Amino acid sequence: MAYLELKNVNKTYGEGKNATEVLTDINLTIEEGEFVAIVGFTGSGKTTLVNLINGLLKPTSGQVLFKGAPVMDTCHERGVIFQNYSLLPWLSVGQNVAMAVKEAFPNEKKKFIKERVARYVEMVNLSPAINKRPMELSGGMRQRVAVARALAMNPEMIIMDEPLGALDALTRGNLQDEILKIWSKDKRTALLITNDVDEGIYMADRIIPLRPGPKATLGPEFRIDIDRPRDKTELNDNPIYKKTRNAIIEYLMGIGEERKATAKEIYELPELAPKSFVA
Numbered sequence: 001m002a003y004l005e006l007k008n009v010n011k012t013y014g015e016g017k018n019a020t021e022v023l024t025d026i027n028l029t030i031e032e033g034e035f036v037a038i039v040g041f042t043g044s045g046k047t048t049l050v051n052l053i054n055g056l057l058k059p060t061s062g063q064v065l066f067k068g069a070p071v072m073d074t075c076h077e078r079g080v081i082f083q084n085y086s087l088l089p090w091l092s093v094g095q096n097v098a099m100a101v102k103e104a105f106p107n108e109k110k111k112f113i114k115e116r117v118a119r120y121v122e123m124v125n126l127s128p129a130i131n132k133r134p135m136e137l138s139g140g141m142r143q144r145v146a147v148a149r150a151l152a153m154n155p156e157m158i159i160m161d162e163p164l165g166a167l168d169a170l171t172r173g174n175l176q177d178e179i180l181k182i183w184s185k186d187k188r189t190a191l192l193i194t195n196d197v198d199e200g201i202y203m204a205d206r207i208i209p210l211r212p213g214p215k216a217t218l219g220p221e222f223r224i225d226i227d228r229p230r231d232k233t234e235l236n237d238n239p240i241y242k243k244t245r246n247a248i249i250e251y252l253m254g255i256g257e258e259r260k261a262t263a264k265e266i267y268e269l270p271e272l273a274p275k276s277f278v279a
């Protein structure tokens with residue numbers, strides 16, 4: 001039995017003349033312990049896909065199965081790191097994280113909650129800001145609180161909707177490593193939505209492109225056969241990295257060109273510029 005399975009999933013917003021078919025015929029299987037990245041074009045339906053997996057949205061047709069059972073609602077087993085922070089503005093950094101920890105561990109004592117909050121706030125380098133409220137933080141700091149909050153809940157599956165996009169390269173690199181550490185140490189399953197091909201190659205076992213919408217669907221998968229732990233500094237010289245990166249970019253550029261010729265709207269390509277990784 002697959003850990004997560006999407007079978008012929010379609011999602012349409014609105015009805016009749018106002019209907020927009022955002023996702024069409026999405027088929028995806030993720031096994032327990034895998035790290036899968038979906039690289040998507042801006043506006044192609046990435047967040048819609050995350051919300052279907054998380055249980056915030058229902059498919060118009062098709063099935064989303066988590067450990068063999070249809071996803072009906074959100075649950076703690078699947079933790080989502082959203083791209084828009086979604087913090088409670090009247091609570092401090094520590095209180096935002098504590099609220100999530102209490103929800104995930106309702107029977108634990110105050111000491112456990114306090115220690116767990118401190119550990120995850122420290123992990124995202126925000127200990128000095130633990131008593132600050134979201135409005136006193138930069139966008140990147142808020143995003144780090146959202147990462148700490150989701151991981152502190154100890155989810156079995158970590159779902160990430162472009163969680164690191166707003167961060168500077170150093171923080172981004174550090175958080176990529178922290179997420180990988182938690183994923184591998186605690187044997188989690190992870191789904192990363194990103195527009196950064198290099199991030200996908202560094203982190204994932206497989207990369208699957210989400211073709212541009214409307215009627216976006218998944219493209220062919222690219223396996224990343226690079227041993228772990230991966231070394232960012234060596235990745236640029238790794239022949240498998242170069243070959244895989246070229247193949248993915250060629251595929252994405254191909255659909256970009258195809259779309260330019262036919263679509264009225266302009267679709268932005270995912271981030272394709274070469275990256276100098278931060279060690």
Ligand SMILES: Nc1ncnc2c1ncn2[C@@H]1O[C@H](COP(=O)(O)OP(=O)(O)OP(=O)(O)O)[C@@H](O)[C@H]1O
Pocket residue numbers: 013014020022040041042043044045046047048049213
């Ligand atoms: N609740 C809604 N009602 C109607 N249309 C919606 C709704 N939510 C999203 N859409 C439309 O669905 C399409 C995909 O949106 P979605 O947010 O899933 O894409 P995305 O790939 O996450 O976008 P971005 O890259 O900008 O974050 C867009 O055209 C959007 O306007």
